[in-house]
Amino acid sequence: MIGRAIDVTVVDFKLSKKFSMRPSRWNRLDRVPVPCHHGGENVSSDWKDLAFHLDFRRSDTDNIAGRNRDDKSRCMDLLEEWLKRNGDRATVEVLMEALSEAELQSTVDGLRDKYPEVTGKSEAPRCILIEGEAGGGKTTFLSKEALDAVSQKTELGRRHDIVLLIRLREVWEGETIEEMVWDQCVSQTTEGIDVQSIRAILQRNESRVLFLLDGYDELRPEAREAGQAIPKLLSSKMYLKSTVVITSRPSAGVQQYTRPDCHVHIMGFSPEHVDKYVRQYFEIVGTAEIAKELITVVRKNPLVTDLLHTPIFLMLVCVLWEDNPEMVSPGTMTDLYSNLLTCLGKKHCKREGVEMPTDGLPADLADALLQIGNLALEALLRGETLLDVSQAENENLNWKLLTARLASVLKNVPGLKVLNLSYTALTPASLQSLVQGFRHIPQLEELDLTWIDKLGDAGMEVLQTGLSSVPHLAVLRLRNVHMTSAGMSLLTPYLRHLAGLRELDLNLNEIGDTGLTSLTTVLPTFIAMQVLDLAATRITHTGMRTLVPALRHLTRLVKLDIGYNNIGDSGLECFSAILPHLTAMEVLVLPDIRISHKGMVALVAGLCKLNGLIKLDISNNDIKDPGLECLAAILPHLTAMKVLILNSTGISDRGISALVKTLPHLVELQELNVSWNNIGDSGIVSLVQTLCQPRKLDLEQNPPREKSLTTATAPRYNTTLQRLDFGWNRGITGAGLGRVAQLIGTPTHLPDTAAMALAEALPRLPALEELELENISMDLAGFQAVVQAAEEHPTLKRLW
């Protein structure tokens, strides 16, 4: 814990070059006091956190706590125990990882300093932090560094063969380092490279990789969480031997994950730089003669001089001087900002061909600026420096004006790949100007117009005009844009341009069978398609008949959602026939598609071939017990299943009894939902009992060992199930729930007779070293007998 006074001892591991520590060596090691309170951390008092991250269980830590007098000895005991248990696997890297997960980063840094040869740290820094104020030139500096590094002009460049410039504002939650590299550093036209090969290259050349990470302050909060790729890279949990240079506005929190070896602060332009910049600026714009006077003015005016250290402001002042020299020397900073705004407003009016009013900005521009300012202020108050207009309350924004601005901005970002305008109040008219800008962003891969309910069919008509400009579009999200069959028919011919479409989301649009029929004319061309969302689109069995032949071509489909449509048994029957062709399918979402057990009979015939299926949702269909019985019969084929949703399916104990027979085959199951059904006490008890039982696979992989009684005596628990939902089953009574609680919560009870028998059996295992009786309750007599037998045992060292 930061800030505590410490006096801690840890062990000097005397690491071998191989980084391994065997118990035998360990016993001979000197124990040298090593301070581990770098930055005020106290490993001793935080030993339980460390134990947790070294995979010790609660019972282990309780034992360690019980057999030592103080935290210092407990910490020592823990490390000894860890070494003993893990042998060759007890490496200093593992220890450092656990220490940093336990937020004992200073101790990690201490170890790193102490064992540079082990941790890969040499004289060269691993992490360089470059901080600077907004617009201070961090991005410019890093881009220059990237160029200089690849041309080997800098020391960093000479020491690294692979230089990767990553803009952190474009990093998404869950994105891996290799995916970032693929996304940002590899050109679209490069052949033979994919995420796997990038990983292999980076791993092979780890110490020759230079990561240039730009704008930590712009990294989304979700991507900043511990466990995300960038924090892991910073805290040396991956690519430990690489070098990282990261830029950020001050105090954005980089140091939460790393203690930089080198800290650079960008101070901005010096007075000489300012002079040089001004001269160059006016030379370029062709009015070199007015540069000298500006230099004199800014030297005399402290207000402006202070501002001009920041490059972005210097540029703006040059623009202002060019427009009207009188505006550069107002009395106050506010006046200067206001003059800058007027100057930019004038330029805007000139470009748009509108009159600039004499008394301020044009009303629509002033209005839009005010609203954006308001959004920016709110974002700043939330501590965010990246403004996501799509998330804002934006009903009142002047979207027409904004999109016109956005369209002109698009000219400057030809490499833009993701455009997310979801949940905005765009109208067809405002979309028009934006779509015109698509020609400037031919690399666009993802367009998200989710939940823009003002678009409607007219919006689709506008959208189609821009699709031919963005042929690389792989993700198109049009969920709930109020499209009907007419809009779908308008859009479809233009979707043909998108040969690489991987994801199409049309959920919650009333496209109906007619719209679906036109979609099916282009679907077969999307051979790369992985995700197709057609939920709540008013499809019936007639529509399914046209969809199915087209679906057959989508052999890479990973997720299909056709829920909340009136498909019925007959619609599902024809769909099931092509299921065996969709071998990549992982997620099949079929809630409320009006099927009965007859539909299930057809479905399972196709389903049983999909052995990669990880999620099946057939909730809100009246399949009843016969339907579940059919499904249960094929579940042993679906061993990858992680999520099974069966709520509101009319099932009762009879169906559950079929399910429990096959549940042990679902070794990956994480979520089971059987809520809103007619299940009673016996059903739910048998279900929970089955889930609590050792799995077939567990037993196969961990057969009972001779020297340990662990498997034979202690219960084994389901380690994958995360969520079991059985609410709203009226047949389940308090008694049933009590039994369920017992099954889940109460430890197994060992009656005295069994405990005595165990005590008597102990001498017959003369080499036994450990006896684990965790979560087993005993009565006093039985307990005493076991303890006594354990004490008398010649080799038994540990009784849990």
Ligand SMILES: Nc1ncnc2c1ncn2[C@@H]1O[C@H](COP(=O)(O)OP(=O)(O)OP(=O)(O)O)[C@@H](O)[C@H]1O
């Ligand atoms: N060394 C430089 N020479 C000339 N112009 C520069 C220099 N550094 C920055 N600029 C100008 O200042 C602008 C802002 O710089 P830059 O985007 O690099 O700042 P930043 O610190 O990354 O800003 P932010 O904190 O907003 O990310 C640049 O677009 C460029 O016009």
